[in-house]
Amino acid sequence: MNLFRQIPKVDKLLKNKNLQDIPENVLIYSIHSVLDELREKIKNSQIDKIDEEKIINNIVKKADDILSPSLINVINATGVTIHTNLGRSLIDEEIFNAAKKVSTHYCNLEYDLNKGKRGDRYHHSAKHLSFLFNCEDALIVNNNAAAVFLILNTFAKEREVVVSRGELVEIGGSFRVPEVMKASGAKLVEIGTTNKTKLKDYEESINENTAMLMKVHKSNYTIEGFTEEVYIDEIIKLSRKYNLLDYYDLGSAYIPKLPYGLSNTEPSINDIMKLSPSLVSFSGDKLFGGVQAGIIIGKKELINKLKKNQILRMFRVDKITLSLIQATTLAYIKKEYEKIPTLKQIFTSIDTLKQKAKKILSLTPSLRANIKESKTYVGGGTMPNKEIPTVVIEIEGNALSWERKFREKLVIGRIENDRFVLDMRTIQDDEIEKLASIINELISCEVKK
Numbered sequence: 001m002n003l004f005r006q007i008p009k010v011d012k013l014l015k016n017k018n019l020q021d022i023p024e025n026v027l028i029y030s031i032h033s034v035l036d037e038l039r040e041k042i043k044n045s046q047i048d049k050i051d052e053e054k055i056i057n058n059i060v061k062k063a064d065d066i067l068s069p070s071l072i073n074v075i076n077a078t079g080v081t082i083h084t085n086l087g088r089s090l091i092d093e094e095i096f097n098a099a100k101k102v103s104t105h106y107c108n109l110e111y112d113l114n115k116g117k118r119g120d121r122y123h124h125s126a127k128h129l130s131f132l133f134n135c136e137d138a139l140i141v142n143n144n145a146a147a148v149f150l151i152l153n154t155f156a157k158e159r160e161v162v163v164s165r166g167e168l169v170e171i172g173g174s175f176r177v178p179e180v181m182k183a184s185g186a187k188l189v190e191i192g193t194t195n196k197t198k199l200k201d202y203e204e205s206i207n208e209n210t211a212m213l214m215k216v217h218k219s220n221y222t223i224e225g226f227t228e229e230v231y232i233d234e235i236i237k238l239s240r241k242y243n244l245l246d247y248y249d250l251g252s253a254y255i256p257k258l259p260y261g262l263s264n265t266e267p268s269i270n271d272i273m274k275l276s277p278s279l280v281s282f283s284g285d286k287l288f289g290g291v292q293a294g295i296i297i298g299k300k301e302l303i304n305k306l307k308k309n310q311i312l313r314m315f316r317v318d319k320i321t322l323s324l325i326q327a328t329t330l331a332y333i334k335k336e337y338e339k340i341p342t343l344k345q346i347f348t349s350i351d352t353l354k355q356k357a358k359k360i361l362s363l364t365p366s367l368r369a370n371i372k373e374s375k376t377y378v379g380g381g382t383m384p385n386k387e388i389p390t391v392v393i394e395i396e397g398n399a400l401s402w403e404r405k406f407r408e409k410l411v412i413g414r415i416e417n418d419r420f421v422l423d424m425r426t427i428q429d430d431e432i433e434k435l436a437s438i439i440n441e442l443i444s445c446e447v448k449k
Protein backbone atom coordinates (compact mmCIF):
# COMPACT_ATOMS: atom_id res chain seq x y z
CA MET A 1 0.00 0.00 0.00
CA ASN A 2 1.17 3.49 -0.75
CA LEU A 3 2.09 5.13 2.55
CA PHE A 4 2.34 8.56 0.94
CA ARG A 5 -1.41 8.52 0.31
CA GLN A 6 -2.12 7.81 3.96
CA ILE A 7 -0.33 10.92 5.21
CA PRO A 8 -2.97 13.02 7.00
CA LYS A 9 -4.03 16.17 5.15
CA VAL A 10 -2.81 19.52 6.48
CA ASP A 11 -6.37 20.89 6.62
CA LYS A 12 -7.49 17.99 8.74
CA LEU A 13 -4.54 18.33 11.12
CA LEU A 14 -5.17 22.07 11.47
CA LYS A 15 -8.61 21.24 12.87
CA ASN A 16 -7.41 18.53 15.25
CA LYS A 17 -8.73 19.32 18.71
CA ASN A 18 -5.44 18.50 20.41
CA LEU A 19 -3.66 21.18 18.40
CA GLN A 20 -6.01 24.10 18.97
CA ASP A 21 -3.89 25.77 21.69
CA ILE A 22 -0.98 26.32 19.30
CA PRO A 23 -0.74 29.76 17.61
CA GLU A 24 -1.73 29.37 13.96
CA ASN A 25 1.57 30.28 12.27
CA VAL A 26 3.51 28.01 14.62
CA LEU A 27 1.03 25.21 14.02
CA ILE A 28 1.27 25.49 10.23
CA TYR A 29 5.06 25.46 10.41
CA SER A 30 5.09 22.49 12.80
CA ILE A 31 2.68 20.44 10.70
CA HIS A 32 4.67 21.00 7.52
CA SER A 33 7.91 20.24 9.24
CA VAL A 34 6.63 16.99 10.81
CA LEU A 35 5.04 15.88 7.52
CA ASP A 36 8.27 16.63 5.63
CA GLU A 37 10.20 14.43 8.06
CA LEU A 38 7.57 11.73 7.64
CA ARG A 39 7.86 11.80 3.83
CA GLU A 40 11.61 11.52 4.14
CA LYS A 41 11.21 8.45 6.36
CA ILE A 42 8.78 6.82 3.93
CA LYS A 43 11.20 7.49 1.07
CA ASN A 44 14.00 5.81 2.99
CA SER A 45 11.74 2.90 4.01
CA GLN A 46 12.26 3.69 7.68
CA ILE A 47 8.60 3.16 8.61
CA ASP A 48 5.96 0.71 7.54
CA LYS A 49 2.77 2.32 8.78
CA ILE A 50 1.29 5.76 9.44
CA ASP A 51 0.54 6.40 13.11
CA GLU A 52 -1.64 9.49 13.32
CA GLU A 53 -1.40 9.80 17.10
CA LYS A 54 2.37 9.83 16.86
CA ILE A 55 2.18 12.51 14.19
CA ILE A 56 0.03 14.68 16.47
CA ASN A 57 2.50 14.16 19.33
CA ASN A 58 5.38 15.15 17.11
CA ILE A 59 3.57 18.30 16.03
CA VAL A 60 2.95 19.23 19.68
CA LYS A 61 6.62 18.60 20.47
CA LYS A 62 7.77 20.68 17.53
CA ALA A 63 5.48 23.56 18.53
CA ASP A 64 6.60 23.37 22.17
CA ASP A 65 10.15 23.58 20.98
CA ILE A 66 9.45 26.71 18.93
CA LEU A 67 7.46 28.36 21.70
CA SER A 68 9.96 27.76 24.50
CA PRO A 69 12.44 30.58 25.21
CA SER A 70 15.89 30.16 23.81
CA LEU A 71 17.70 32.40 26.29
CA ILE A 72 17.53 30.48 29.56
CA ASN A 73 19.40 30.05 32.83
CA VAL A 74 22.27 27.65 33.36
CA ILE A 75 24.22 26.83 36.50
CA ASN A 76 27.76 28.12 36.11
CA ALA A 77 30.01 25.49 37.70
CA THR A 78 33.06 26.51 35.66
CA GLY A 79 34.50 28.69 38.42
CA VAL A 80 34.96 31.57 35.99
CA THR A 81 33.13 34.51 37.54
CA ILE A 82 33.02 36.86 34.55
CA HIS A 83 32.20 34.13 32.04
CA THR A 84 31.71 35.81 28.67
CA ASN A 85 29.70 32.89 27.25
CA LEU A 86 27.48 32.55 30.31
CA GLY A 87 26.40 36.18 30.66
CA ARG A 88 29.49 37.93 32.04
CA SER A 89 28.58 39.77 35.28
CA LEU A 90 25.51 38.95 37.35
CA ILE A 91 23.11 41.62 38.57
CA ASP A 92 22.11 41.70 42.21
CA GLU A 93 18.40 41.25 42.81
CA GLU A 94 18.00 44.42 44.85
CA ILE A 95 19.81 46.45 42.21
CA PHE A 96 17.68 44.83 39.55
CA ASN A 97 14.53 45.75 41.45
CA ALA A 98 15.52 49.41 41.46
CA ALA A 99 15.77 49.29 37.68
CA LYS A 100 12.53 47.35 37.46
CA LYS A 101 10.68 50.09 39.35
CA VAL A 102 12.12 52.82 37.12
CA SER A 103 11.31 50.86 33.96
CA THR A 104 7.81 49.63 34.72
CA HIS A 105 6.58 53.14 35.47
CA TYR A 106 7.20 56.51 33.81
CA CYS A 107 10.33 58.27 34.95
CA ASN A 108 12.27 61.53 34.47
CA LEU A 109 14.65 59.97 31.94
CA GLU A 110 14.84 63.10 29.79
CA TYR A 111 12.74 65.47 31.83
CA ASP A 112 14.05 68.25 34.03
CA LEU A 113 11.76 68.29 37.07
CA ASN A 114 12.96 71.74 38.16
CA LYS A 115 12.42 73.47 34.86
CA GLY A 116 9.46 71.41 33.70
CA LYS A 117 10.98 70.77 30.30
CA ARG A 118 13.21 68.44 28.37
CA GLY A 119 16.32 67.33 30.23
CA ASP A 120 19.45 65.29 29.56
CA ARG A 121 19.39 61.52 30.04
CA TYR A 122 23.10 61.36 30.76
CA HIS A 123 23.17 63.62 33.80
CA HIS A 124 21.56 60.91 35.98
CA SER A 125 24.54 58.61 35.70
CA ALA A 126 27.08 61.45 35.53
CA LYS A 127 26.08 62.77 38.93
CA HIS A 128 26.99 59.62 40.85
CA LEU A 129 29.83 58.45 38.64
CA SER A 130 31.57 61.83 39.00
CA PHE A 131 31.31 61.48 42.73
CA LEU A 132 32.56 57.90 42.77
CA PHE A 133 35.52 58.51 40.48
CA ASN A 134 36.23 62.07 41.48
CA CYS A 135 36.01 63.22 37.88
CA GLU A 136 34.40 66.17 36.11
CA ASP A 137 31.86 64.29 34.05
CA ALA A 138 30.75 60.88 32.76
CA LEU A 139 28.88 59.40 29.84
CA ILE A 140 27.30 55.98 29.36
CA VAL A 141 27.08 54.20 26.01
CA ASN A 142 26.01 50.74 24.93
CA ASN A 143 29.26 48.94 25.67
CA ASN A 144 32.95 49.71 25.94
CA ALA A 145 33.52 48.91 22.28
CA ALA A 146 31.11 51.75 21.46
CA ALA A 147 32.96 54.00 23.92
CA VAL A 148 36.27 53.36 22.13
CA PHE A 149 34.68 54.03 18.75
CA LEU A 150 32.94 57.21 19.88
CA ILE A 151 36.07 58.66 21.45
CA LEU A 152 38.25 57.92 18.43
CA ASN A 153 35.64 59.19 15.98
CA THR A 154 35.07 62.40 17.94
CA PHE A 155 38.66 63.37 18.59
CA ALA A 156 40.82 61.60 16.04
CA LYS A 157 38.94 61.35 12.76
CA GLU A 158 41.48 61.71 9.97
CA ARG A 159 44.14 62.28 12.60
CA GLU A 160 46.74 60.08 14.25
CA VAL A 161 46.39 57.99 17.39
CA VAL A 162 49.54 56.58 18.93
CA VAL A 163 49.35 53.05 20.42
CA SER A 164 52.07 50.67 21.59
CA ARG A 165 52.50 47.49 19.50
CA GLY A 166 52.26 45.53 22.74
CA GLU A 167 48.70 46.78 23.23
CA LEU A 168 47.04 46.08 19.87
CA VAL A 169 44.50 43.90 21.58
CA GLU A 170 41.98 41.51 20.14
CA ILE A 171 39.29 40.51 22.57
CA GLY A 172 36.54 37.90 22.20
CA GLY A 173 33.73 38.68 19.80
CA SER A 174 36.24 40.11 17.31
CA PHE A 175 36.93 43.52 18.81
CA ARG A 176 40.35 44.41 17.40
CA VAL A 177 41.89 47.74 18.23
CA PRO A 178 43.34 48.35 14.72
CA GLU A 179 40.00 47.57 13.09
CA VAL A 180 37.89 49.67 15.44
CA MET A 181 40.39 52.46 14.86
CA LYS A 182 40.01 52.14 11.08
CA ALA A 183 36.22 52.10 11.23
CA SER A 184 36.24 55.23 13.41
CA GLY A 185 38.26 57.13 10.82
CA ALA A 186 41.31 57.49 13.07
CA LYS A 187 44.77 56.65 11.81
CA LEU A 188 46.66 54.16 13.94
CA VAL A 189 50.32 54.89 14.55
CA GLU A 190 51.99 51.80 16.00
CA ILE A 191 55.05 52.39 18.09
CA GLY A 192 57.64 50.27 19.90
CA THR A 193 57.79 46.50 19.55
CA THR A 194 55.62 43.67 20.83
CA ASN A 195 57.62 43.32 24.02
CA LYS A 196 59.08 46.78 24.56
CA THR A 197 57.72 50.27 24.17
CA LYS A 198 59.50 53.28 25.67
CA LEU A 199 58.42 56.81 26.42
CA LYS A 200 60.74 58.05 23.69
CA ASP A 201 58.80 55.92 21.15
CA TYR A 202 55.70 57.92 22.01
CA GLU A 203 57.54 61.23 21.93
CA GLU A 204 59.22 60.56 18.58
CA SER A 205 55.92 59.66 16.92
CA ILE A 206 54.25 62.98 17.73
CA ASN A 207 53.67 65.37 14.82
CA GLU A 208 51.19 68.11 13.89
CA ASN A 209 48.57 65.51 12.91
CA THR A 210 48.68 63.62 16.21
CA ALA A 211 45.40 63.81 18.11
CA MET A 212 45.83 61.40 20.95
CA LEU A 213 48.12 59.08 22.90
CA MET A 214 46.10 55.99 23.67
CA LYS A 215 46.79 53.18 26.11
CA VAL A 216 44.89 49.90 25.85
CA HIS A 217 44.60 47.42 28.67
CA LYS A 218 46.11 44.01 27.89
CA SER A 219 42.85 42.35 28.84
CA ASN A 220 43.43 38.74 27.95
CA TYR A 221 47.18 38.23 27.70
CA THR A 222 50.39 39.12 29.47
CA ILE A 223 53.78 39.90 28.01
CA GLU A 224 56.53 38.45 30.14
CA GLY A 225 60.30 38.24 29.98
CA PHE A 226 62.31 41.03 28.37
CA THR A 227 59.61 43.68 28.47
CA GLU A 228 58.97 47.36 28.97
CA GLU A 229 55.79 49.40 28.79
CA VAL A 230 54.91 53.00 29.52
CA TYR A 231 52.44 53.47 32.35
CA ILE A 232 49.49 55.80 32.13
CA ASP A 233 51.04 58.46 34.41
CA GLU A 234 53.87 59.06 31.95
CA ILE A 235 51.52 59.00 28.97
CA ILE A 236 49.35 61.65 30.64
CA LYS A 237 52.40 63.83 31.35
CA LEU A 238 53.66 63.55 27.80
CA SER A 239 50.22 64.34 26.36
CA ARG A 240 50.07 67.51 28.43
CA LYS A 241 53.53 68.56 27.33
CA TYR A 242 52.44 68.41 23.67
CA ASN A 243 48.87 69.57 24.27
CA LEU A 244 47.42 66.22 23.14
CA LEU A 245 44.61 64.08 24.51
CA ASP A 246 45.41 61.02 26.55
CA TYR A 247 42.93 58.15 26.52
CA TYR A 248 43.05 54.90 28.45
CA ASP A 249 40.85 52.06 27.20
CA LEU A 250 40.91 50.30 30.52
CA GLY A 251 38.50 47.52 29.52
CA SER A 252 37.63 46.56 33.08
CA ALA A 253 37.67 48.66 36.24
CA TYR A 254 37.88 47.60 39.86
CA ILE A 255 37.42 49.79 42.91
CA PRO A 256 38.17 48.05 46.23
CA LYS A 257 41.49 46.25 46.65
CA LEU A 258 41.01 42.69 45.39
CA PRO A 259 42.09 39.50 47.23
CA TYR A 260 44.77 36.95 46.19
CA GLY A 261 47.09 39.73 45.05
CA LEU A 262 44.87 40.37 42.02
CA SER A 263 45.27 44.10 42.40
CA ASN A 264 49.04 44.09 42.91
CA THR A 265 49.95 44.43 39.27
CA GLU A 266 47.17 46.62 37.94
CA PRO A 267 46.20 50.04 39.24
CA SER A 268 42.62 50.53 40.45
CA ILE A 269 40.43 52.98 38.57
CA ASN A 270 40.70 55.43 41.48
CA ASP A 271 44.51 55.37 41.31
CA ILE A 272 44.25 56.21 37.62
CA MET A 273 41.75 59.01 38.25
CA LYS A 274 44.12 60.64 40.74
CA LEU A 275 46.33 61.39 37.72
CA SER A 276 43.48 63.42 36.20
CA PRO A 277 43.49 61.77 32.77
CA SER A 278 41.67 63.33 29.80
CA LEU A 279 39.45 60.29 29.17
CA VAL A 280 39.15 56.73 30.46
CA SER A 281 36.61 54.12 29.39
CA PHE A 282 35.70 50.67 30.66
CA SER A 283 32.87 48.15 30.61
CA GLY A 284 29.86 48.61 32.85
CA ASP A 285 29.97 44.91 33.66
CA LYS A 286 33.29 42.97 33.82
CA LEU A 287 34.87 43.78 37.21
CA PHE A 288 32.66 46.83 37.78
CA GLY A 289 29.87 44.26 37.94
CA GLY A 290 26.97 46.42 36.74
CA VAL A 291 25.42 45.74 33.37
CA GLN A 292 26.57 45.77 29.76
CA ALA A 293 27.52 49.39 29.08
CA GLY A 294 30.51 51.53 28.24
CA ILE A 295 31.40 54.03 30.95
CA ILE A 296 33.40 57.06 29.83
CA ILE A 297 34.80 59.34 32.52
CA GLY A 298 37.06 62.38 32.40
CA LYS A 299 37.11 66.05 31.55
CA LYS A 300 33.79 67.85 31.18
CA GLU A 301 34.80 69.77 28.08
CA LEU A 302 35.66 66.51 26.30
CA ILE A 303 32.52 64.69 27.42
CA ASN A 304 30.52 67.65 26.06
CA LYS A 305 32.16 67.15 22.68
CA LEU A 306 31.27 63.43 22.79
CA LYS A 307 27.66 64.36 23.50
CA LYS A 308 27.59 66.53 20.37
CA ASN A 309 28.68 63.67 18.10
CA GLN A 310 25.64 62.42 16.13
CA ILE A 311 26.95 58.88 16.49
CA LEU A 312 26.15 58.95 20.21
CA ARG A 313 22.49 58.59 19.20
CA MET A 314 23.31 55.11 17.89
CA PHE A 315 25.10 54.09 21.07
CA ARG A 316 22.40 55.48 23.35
CA VAL A 317 21.43 53.35 26.34
CA ASP A 318 17.98 52.66 27.65
CA LYS A 319 16.56 53.63 31.05
CA ILE A 320 17.10 50.04 32.21
CA THR A 321 20.83 50.33 31.68
CA LEU A 322 20.99 53.82 33.18
CA SER A 323 19.12 52.79 36.29
CA LEU A 324 21.20 49.64 36.75
CA ILE A 325 24.43 51.64 36.44
CA GLN A 326 22.99 54.23 38.82
CA ALA A 327 22.08 51.63 41.46
CA THR A 328 25.46 49.90 41.06
CA THR A 329 27.31 53.21 41.38
CA LEU A 330 25.35 54.10 44.51
CA ALA A 331 26.23 50.72 46.02
CA TYR A 332 29.91 51.49 45.39
CA ILE A 333 29.62 54.96 46.89
CA LYS A 334 28.07 53.44 50.02
CA LYS A 335 30.72 50.68 49.96
CA GLU A 336 27.97 48.03 49.79
CA TYR A 337 30.24 45.66 47.90
CA GLU A 338 28.09 42.66 48.83
CA LYS A 339 25.57 44.05 46.31
CA ILE A 340 28.03 43.45 43.48
CA PRO A 341 27.78 39.70 42.73
CA THR A 342 31.05 39.72 40.79
CA LEU A 343 32.95 41.07 43.79
CA LYS A 344 31.04 38.86 46.20
CA GLN A 345 32.14 35.77 44.28
CA ILE A 346 35.76 36.84 44.06
CA PHE A 347 35.85 37.63 47.79
CA THR A 348 34.22 34.35 48.94
CA SER A 349 36.63 32.49 51.24
CA ILE A 350 37.89 28.97 50.70
CA ASP A 351 36.15 27.92 53.91
CA THR A 352 32.78 29.10 52.64
CA LEU A 353 33.39 27.32 49.33
CA LYS A 354 34.24 24.11 51.21
CA GLN A 355 31.03 24.37 53.21
CA LYS A 356 29.10 24.76 49.98
CA ALA A 357 30.74 21.62 48.58
CA LYS A 358 29.98 19.67 51.79
CA LYS A 359 26.38 20.81 51.66
CA ILE A 360 26.05 19.53 48.09
CA LEU A 361 27.66 16.18 48.97
CA SER A 362 25.39 15.80 52.00
CA LEU A 363 22.40 16.18 49.70
CA THR A 364 23.78 13.66 47.19
CA PRO A 365 24.87 10.65 49.28
CA SER A 366 25.27 8.26 46.34
CA LEU A 367 27.60 10.53 44.38
CA ARG A 368 31.13 9.19 44.13
CA ALA A 369 33.14 12.37 44.38
CA ASN A 370 35.81 14.23 46.34
CA ILE A 371 36.15 17.79 47.53
CA LYS A 372 39.42 19.33 46.33
CA GLU A 373 41.17 22.65 46.34
CA SER A 374 41.94 23.95 42.89
CA LYS A 375 42.55 27.12 40.87
CA THR A 376 40.35 29.19 38.62
CA TYR A 377 40.34 32.56 36.82
CA VAL A 378 38.26 35.71 37.12
CA GLY A 379 37.71 35.66 33.34
CA GLY A 380 35.96 38.03 30.95
CA GLY A 381 39.08 39.80 29.76
CA THR A 382 40.21 40.81 33.24
CA MET A 383 43.26 39.83 35.24
CA PRO A 384 44.79 37.62 32.53
CA ASN A 385 46.77 34.57 33.61
CA LYS A 386 46.14 35.25 37.30
CA GLU A 387 44.94 32.18 39.12
CA ILE A 388 42.75 32.40 42.18
CA PRO A 389 42.15 29.57 44.65
CA THR A 390 38.87 27.70 44.60
CA VAL A 391 37.15 24.49 45.75
CA VAL A 392 35.73 21.88 43.42
CA ILE A 393 33.71 18.69 43.65
CA GLU A 394 35.61 16.18 41.53
CA ILE A 395 33.33 13.46 40.19
CA GLU A 396 34.60 9.93 39.62
CA GLY A 397 34.05 8.33 36.23
CA ASN A 398 34.32 9.33 32.61
CA ALA A 399 34.84 13.10 32.46
CA LEU A 400 33.54 13.64 28.93
CA SER A 401 30.42 11.65 29.62
CA TRP A 402 29.68 13.57 32.84
CA GLU A 403 30.37 16.87 31.12
CA ARG A 404 27.73 16.07 28.50
CA LYS A 405 25.17 14.75 30.97
CA PHE A 406 25.46 17.77 33.23
CA ARG A 407 25.35 20.11 30.25
CA GLU A 408 22.11 18.47 29.08
CA LYS A 409 20.72 19.36 32.51
CA LEU A 410 21.98 22.94 32.04
CA VAL A 411 24.90 22.64 34.43
CA ILE A 412 28.17 23.78 32.88
CA GLY A 413 31.28 22.50 34.65
CA ARG A 414 34.85 21.93 33.54
CA ILE A 415 37.29 19.08 33.02
CA GLU A 416 40.45 19.09 35.09
CA ASN A 417 43.07 16.30 35.17
CA ASP A 418 40.70 14.02 33.24
CA ARG A 419 37.95 14.44 35.81
CA PHE A 420 34.72 16.39 35.57
CA VAL A 421 34.56 19.04 38.29
CA LEU A 422 31.92 21.39 39.66
CA ASP A 423 33.58 24.60 40.84
CA MET A 424 31.97 26.08 43.95
CA ARG A 425 33.08 29.67 43.32
CA THR A 426 30.42 30.41 40.72
CA ILE A 427 27.56 28.29 42.07
CA GLN A 428 25.05 30.55 43.77
CA ASP A 429 23.56 29.67 47.14
CA ASP A 430 20.04 29.47 45.75
CA GLU A 431 21.19 26.93 43.16
CA ILE A 432 22.54 24.35 45.62
CA GLU A 433 19.33 22.38 46.06
CA LYS A 434 18.53 22.38 42.39
CA LEU A 435 22.05 21.21 41.57
CA ALA A 436 21.79 18.45 44.18
CA SER A 437 18.54 17.18 42.72
CA ILE A 438 20.05 17.22 39.22
CA ILE A 439 22.99 15.17 40.52
CA ASN A 440 20.65 12.68 42.20
CA GLU A 441 18.65 12.35 39.01
CA LEU A 442 21.79 11.72 36.96
CA ILE A 443 23.01 9.08 39.41
CA SER A 444 19.68 7.24 39.43
CA CYS A 445 19.83 7.13 35.60
CA GLU A 446 23.33 5.65 35.89
CA VAL A 447 22.14 2.97 38.30
CA LYS A 448 19.18 1.99 36.10
CA LYS A 449 21.45 1.38 33.13
Ligand SMILES: *Cc1c(COP(=O)(O)O)cnc(C)c1O
Binds near residue numbers: 175219294381
Ligand atom coordinates in the same frame (compact mmCIF):
# COMPACT_ATOMS: atom_id res chain seq x y z
C1 LIG B 1 36.40 44.26 27.11
C2 LIG B 1 37.16 45.29 26.44
C3 LIG B 1 36.59 46.10 25.44
C4 LIG B 1 35.18 45.91 24.97
O1 LIG B 1 34.28 46.12 25.98
P1 LIG B 1 32.75 45.63 25.80
O2 LIG B 1 32.07 46.21 27.00
O3 LIG B 1 32.79 44.15 25.77
O4 LIG B 1 32.26 46.21 24.53
C5 LIG B 1 37.36 47.05 24.86
N1 LIG B 1 38.64 47.24 25.23
C6 LIG B 1 39.23 46.48 26.17
C7 LIG B 1 40.65 46.74 26.53
C8 LIG B 1 38.51 45.49 26.82
O5 LIG B 1 39.08 44.73 27.77
